[in-house]
Each structure stands twice: as C-alpha cells, then as structure tokens.
C-alpha cells in the first residue's frame with residue numbers, strides 16, 4: 047500500500063474508533079424542571095435556546111425589550127413542552143432593569159438553576175467612527191447589565207448549585223476588524239466572568255461559569271450587519287443554541303461553536319497574523335456603512351410583568 051493509502055486508512059481507523067467509543071455525556075432529561083432565566087430571548091440564538099429549553103421541559107423566564115415578540119415565543123415554548131413559562135419586557139440599557147428581572151424570575155420560579163446571559167445591543171459592523179457615547183451605551187447593554195444580572199442571581203445560584211452561562215464571541219478572544227466597541231464588551235465579559243469563576247472556586251461555591259465563544263451565526267441581525275463585509279460561512283442558530291445549553295448543563299468552562307474555533311483561537315494567540323485575518327473582511331466597512339440604525343438613547347423603563 048502506498049504511504050498516502052496508509053495515512054488514509056489510519057485516519058479512518060481513528061475516526062471510526064472515536065465514533066464508537068466517544069459518547070456525548072449531555073443528558074437533556076437533566077433539564078426537565080430546571081429553572082432558567084434567559085435574556086435576549088425574543089430573537090436569534092436566544093429564541094432558539096428558549097425552544098430547546100422548552101422541549102427539554104424546563105421552567106423558563108424570558109426577557110428582551112419587545113413584548114409582542116416575547117408573547118409569541120412564549121406561546122411556542124408552551125406548545126413545545128415548557129413546564130412553566132413567563133416573560134418580562136426589559137431594556138438592559140437601563141441600569142435599574144437587571145435587578146428587577148432577576149426578582150421577577152425568583153418570584154415566578156422560586157429560585158434559579160441557570161442564568162443564561164445572551165442579549166446584545168444593536169451592533170455596528172463598521173470601522174471606528176469616533177462615537178464614544180455609543181461605546182458607553184453598548185458597554186451598559188452588553189457588559190454592565192450582565193454584571194448586574196449575575197450579581198443579583200448569585201445567592202440563588204449558590205443555593206441551588208446552579209450555572210451562569212455567558213454568551214460571547216470570537217471577537218472576545220481575538221480582535222477582528224469592524225467590531226471595536228462590540229469586541230471591547232466581549233473582552234470585558236471574559237475578564238470579569240473568568241475572574242469570578244476563580245473566586246467562586248476559591249470560596250468553594252459550587253456555581254459553574256460557562257463562557258460561550260461563537261463564530262458567525264446565521265441570525266437575521268448578524269447577517270444584515272455583516273452582509274458584503276465579511277467572507278466567512280455562518281453556522282445555524284439552532285445548533286449554536288444547543289451547543290450553549292449543552293455546555294451549561296455539563297458545567298463546561300468554555301464552549302467553542304463551531305468546534306474548530308478553538309483551534310483558531312489557539313493559533314491566533316500563538317501565531318498572530320493580521321494580514322491573514324484581515325483578508326476575511328472587506329475594506330468597504332467604513333464609517334456609516336452599517337445598514338442598521340443604532341439608537342443609544344435608553345428606552346423608558348417597562349413596568350408590565352407577566
């Protein structure tokens with residue numbers, strides 16, 4: 047047999063061996079009756095997570111800003127098998143909202159097993175245009191509100207040996223073009239929650255912290271903001287959602303989705319190569335080229351609870 051044939055045979059053997067003996071330890075039935083507070087639940091990956099948790103029989107509180115959309119997601123979750131489900135409209139650019147949302151969830155569910163932090167403010171996928179106020183606003187929505195939500199939920203998570211799941215991005219590990227403010231918020235999440243993981247462990251508090259590093263996912267907002275500016279394939283939102291839920295349930299330190307992102311992150315840190323990275327991005331992402339209008343004005347607090 048030629049050497050190439052031997053290599054192919056050996057590779058096939060290793061893959062076959064792994065397929066037979068590698069079993070996924072994720073057991074969806076462990077999520078039946080689990081009490082979950084999920085943010086950014088009205089669209090994209092958060093909406094898909096809501097449907098998975100519902101199929102697994104979880105008790106869920108959904109939150110995002112748009113009440114009518116949350117209502118529709120809630121109805122679909124009920125049809126899919128959610129044991130209990132509630133929603134609370136809230137705008138995370140308002141610093142008073144995170145605590146209210148956690149109190150609402152505690153009142154409705156009697157405690158929490160999972161806090162899944164997923165929402166983001168409108169992302170400008172463009173070159174830095176000097177708008178410091180927008181960065182400040184995005185920090186509130188994408189970072190400070192996560193800190194406030196987690197802080198309010200820590201006592202109940204400690205009591206229930208629960209899990210904190212934080213959705214981040216490749217741009218929170220490796221900075222990429224057109225994501226100055228967004229990338230900053232995601233790096234901040236990594237710093238804060240990875241440090242918190244150490245402190246919880248040092249204090250023997252049994253709360254897991256799972257940081258989820260995602261590549262480009264085919265949500266409406268991501269596809270709209272990156273169209274014509276990035277040459278990368280987008281992975282399905284439903285699969286990304288399942289990878290996040292699985293990682294949280296298995297109390298993993300970090301989740302990379304798609305899986306090859308882990309290798310990209312390691313290589314990017316060990317052998318940074320800016321021209322290679324930039325070749326995936328169109329130079330047309332100049333200031334003002336984002337098709338999505340961004341409104342950094344905080345919306346008024348919403349007082350309707352369900």
Ligand SMILES: NC(=O)c1ccc[n+]([C@@H]2O[C@H](COP(=O)([O-])OP(=O)(O)OC[C@H]3O[C@@H](n4cnc5c(N)ncnc54)[C@H](OP(=O)(O)O)[C@@H]3O)[C@@H](O)[C@H]2O)c1
Pocket residue numbers: 085086087088089090091092109110111112113115136137138139163164165166167168187213214215216260261262263264265266267268
């Ligand atoms: N899609 C990707 O390519 C990609 C890649 C890497 C990482 N991620 C991460 O995955 C997560 C989900 O992304 P996605 O693409 O699914 O986002 P998305 O489709 O844009 O959904 C964002 C969610 O956040 C909510 N939201 C927006 N502004 C809010 C505010 N001020 N207060 C409270 N909720 C707000 C939205 O609902 P309302 O409008 O109703 O408020 C919506 O439910 C994010 O953490 C993102 O960084 C995504």
